[in-house]
Amino acid sequence: MEKYYSINDVSLMTGLTTRTLRNYLNMGLLTGEKGEDGAWRFTAEDLDTFFKEPYVKDSIRIKNESIVYDFLANRAKKGNRSCVIFDIPTTVVEANRLSTFFCEQMENVQDVNFKFGWDRGVARFIISGDEEQVEKIMKNYYDFKK
Numbered sequence: 001m002e003k004y005y006s007i008n009d010v011s012l013m014t015g016l017t018t019r020t021l022r023n024y025l026n027m028g029l030l031t032g033e034k035g036e037d038g039a040w041r042f043t044a045e046d047l048d049t050f051f052k053e054p055y056v057k058d059s060i061r062i063k064n065e066s067i068v069y070d071f072l073a074n075r076a077k078k079g080n081r082s083c084v085i086f087d088i089p090t091t092v093v094e095a096n097r098l099s100t101f102f103c104e105q106m107e108n109v110q111d112v113n114f115k116f117g118w119d120r121g122v123a124r125f126i127i128s129g130d131e132e133q134v135e136k137i138m139k140n141y142y143d144f145k146k
């Protein structure tokens with residue numbers, strides 16, 4: 001069965017607002033289909049094409065970099081904070097499988113940011129936030145990889 005991503009999943013992965021994603025849909029930069037419930041659904045192939053679009057790649061890169069910049073710039077942190085960046089050379093299918101895993105992880109945490117980018121065969125994941133929550137996600141990721 002093919003995995004579909006919601007517009008909220010794509011927003012979570014990219015850091016782009018759902019409004020921006022709807023604008024990209026109107027511009028034809030993002031393609032998908034509406035389900036019977038009227039909600040947008042996107043396949044891994046839809047997202048692969050979307051992530052390869054130069055205009056979109058720049059937008060996602062800027063959002064990803066802003067998470068790291070904000071983490072470094074914030075000197076008034078209350079509590080321990082972590083920022084994890086990792087690049088994984090992989091196929092688009094595997095990258096989307098991993099992004100699905102991280103989207104599901106984000107449903108169970110608070111005070112954590114997650115971004116995903118795909119470029120030239122490399123998936124980049126950035127997770128930033130409460131140290132314990134980030135550690136929990138990373139532990140789950142390593143268990144998932146086994």
